[in-house]
Amino acid sequence: MTGTADPMNWAEARETAWAAGYAARPAASELPFGEAVGSALAAPLVAVSDLPAFPTSAVDGWAIAGSGPWRIDGAVLAGQVPQAMKPGQAVKIATGAQVPEGAEGIIRLEHSKVEDELVDGPAAREWREPGEEAVLGEELLAAGTPISPPVVGLAAAAGHATLPAHAKPAARVVVFGDELLTSGVSRDGRVRDSLGPMVPHMLTAAGAAAGPSIGPVEDTLEAHVAALREALADADLVCTTGGTMVGPVDHLHAALAEIGAEYVINTVAVRPGFPMLLARTEDGKFIAGLPGNPQSAVIAVVSLVAPLLAGLRGLPLPPLATVHLAEEVPGRGGFTHLALVDRAGHRLGHHGSAMLRGLANAAGFAVIGPESVGAAGAAVELATVPGV
Numbered sequence: 001m002t003g004t005a006d007p008m009n010w011a012e013a014r015e016t017a018w019a020a021g022y023a024a025r026p027a028a029s030e031l032p033f034g035e036a037v038g039s040a041l042a043a044p045l046v047a048v049s050d051l052p053a054f055p056t057s058a059v060d061g062w063a064i065a066g067s068g069p070w071r072i073d074g075a076v077l078a079g080q081v082p083q084a085m086k087p088g089q090a091v092k093i094a095t096g097a098q099v100p101e102g103a104e105g106i107i108r109l110e111h112s113k114v115e116d117e118l119v120d121g122p123a124a125r126e127w128r129e130p131g132e133e134a135v136l137g138e139e140l141l142a143a144g145t146p147i148s149p150p151v152v153g154l155a156a157a158a159g160h161a162t163l164p165a166h167a168k169p170a171a172r173v174v175v176f177g178d179e180l181l182t183s184g185v186s187r188d189g190r191v192r193d194s195l196g197p198m199v200p201h202m203l204t205a206a207g208a209a210a211g212p213s214i215g216p217v218e219d220t221l222e223a224h225v226a227a228l229r230e231a232l233a234d235a236d237l238v239c240t241t242g243g244t245m246v247g248p249v250d251h252l253h254a255a256l257a258e259i260g261a262e263y264v265i266n267t268v269a270v271r272p273g274f275p276m277l278l279a280r281t282e283d284g285k286f287i288a289g290l291p292g293n294p295q296s297a298v299i300a301v302v303s304l305v306a307p308l309l310a311g312l313r314g315l316p317l318p319p320l321a322t323v324h325l326a327e328e329v330p331g332r333g334g335f336t337h338l339a340l341v342d343r344a345g346h347r348l349g350h351h352g353s354a355m356l357r358g359l360a361n362a363a364g365f366a367v368i369g370p371e372s373v374g375a376a377g378a379a380v381e382l383a384t385v386p387g388v
C-alpha cells in the first residue's frame with residue numbers, strides 16, 4: 001500500500017464512498033426514535049389509529065346541542081371523556097378536548113354572551129373530525145423517507161414508539177501527531193489540536209454515534225497500529241487525522257497495511273485535501289484518513305465521510321446545494337476546487353488549507369469542477385459541512 005495512487009475524480013469519490021456505505025448498511029430493525037433519526041424509513045409508516053382519534057375541539061368555547069339560548073351544564077377539558085349532550089345544553093369546552101356526542105356546534109368564548117346560567121352566540125362545527133389527517137392503516141410516509149425530526153413527531157402522533165431503520169454507526173476519531181497540544185496556545189513548534197474537538201460533532205451531525213477523540217497519538221508505527229486497533233474495537237468507522245502523506249513520520253499507510261485494511265479510495269483529485277483516503281478492514285469496518293491540514297480534514301469529511309455515513313444509514317447520496325457566485329473563482333487544473341464561499345457567493349479570506357478562519361464563516365464549499373472556472377454570476381454546486 002502506498003500514498004502515491006492515481007487520485008480519484010471528486011464526484012466519483014463521493015459516489016464510491018456512498019456506495020461502499022450503502023452496501024455495508026446494517027439490517028433494518030425497530031429503533032427508538034433517538035436512534036432512528038438521521039436514517040431512512042426501512043418500511044412505510046402506517047397510522048395505527050385514526051388521526052385525530054376522536055372529534056377534537058379546535059377552540060375554547062361552549063359546545064351546544066338543540067336550540068338556544070343554552071343552559072350551562074358541565075365542562076370538558078382536554079384529556080377527559082365527556083358525557084353525551086342533551087338538547088338545550090351548553091358544555092364549556094377547551095381547545096383539544098373531545099367533543100361530546102350529540103354536540104351540534106361550538107360557540108367561541110369571545111363570541112358568547114353569558115347571562116343567568118344561559119349562553120348565546122353563533123355556533124359552528126369548530127372541531128377536527130376523526131380521521132381528518134389520517135385513517136387507521138393509511139400509509140403516511142413511503143419507505144426510504146429520511147427520518148427527520150418532523151417524521152419522528154408524526155410517528156409519535158400516529159401512535160408509534162419505534163421506527164424501522166438502520167442503526168447509527170459508532171464512530172471514533174483518532175488524532176495523529178507528536179506536535180499537537182490539547183491545551184494552551186501553540187508555541188515552541190507545537191500547535192493546538194483543532195480536529196479532535198471538531199470532527200466528532202461533524203460525525204454526529206452526519207448520522208453517526210461519535211465517541212470522544214483518541215489521541216494525540218505518538219508518531220510511531222506501533223502507536224498508530226495500537227490506536228487504530230483500540231478505536232476499531234468499538235467503532236464501525238474510525239476517522240484518523242494527519243499522517244496521510246509519506247513524510248518521515250507519516251505512518252497511516254503502513255499502519256493500514258499492518259492491520260490488513262484495503263483501500264476503497266486512495267487520494268482524491270480535489271484541492272485542498274487530495275491525500276484523503278477511505279479503507280475497509282477485513283471484518284467490514286471503515287477507516288477514513290483525513291489529511292492533517294485542518295481545512296483539508298473537513299473537506300475529507302464533506303467528500304468521503306458524510307457520503308459513507310449516508311449510505312450506512314440507508315440514505316441516498318447527500319444532495320449538493322446551489323450557490324450563485326458573486327465573483328470569479330479559479331479552477332485547479334485537472335482537480336476539483338472546493339472553494340469557501342458565504343451565502344451570497346463571495347469567496348472568504350483566510351482560506352488556506354491550514355486555516356479554519358474562513359471555514360468558520362462559510363456557507364460551504366463552491367464546487368469548481370476539473371478544467372473549469374467558476375464565472376461570476378454562475379450557479380454552481382455547494383457542498384455543505386455537516387452541522388453547519
Ligand SMILES: Nc1nc2c(c(=O)[nH]1)N[C@H]1C(S)=C(S)[C@@H](COP(=O)(O)OP(=O)(O)OC[C@H]3O[C@@H](n4cnc5c(N)ncnc54)[C@H](O)[C@@H]3O)O[C@H]1N2
Pocket residue numbers: 175176177179180191192193194195196241242243244245246247250272273274275290291292293294296353354
Ligand atoms: N512533499 C509534499 N508534502 C506535502 C504534500 C505534498 O503533496 N508533497 N501535501 C501537503 C498537503 S496538501 C497536505 S493536506 C498535508 C497532509 O499531510 P498529512 O495528512 O500527512 O498530515 P500531517 O503531516 O500530519 O500534518 C499536516 C499539517 O497539519 C497539522 N495538523 C495535523 N493534525 C492536526 C490537528 N489535529 N490539529 C491541528 N493541526 C493539525 C500539522 O501540524 C501540519 O502542519 O501534507 C502536505 N505536505
Ligand code: MOO
Pocket residue numbers: 270271272273274275291293296297353354
Ligand atoms: O490538499 Mo492539502 O489537503 O492542500 O492541504
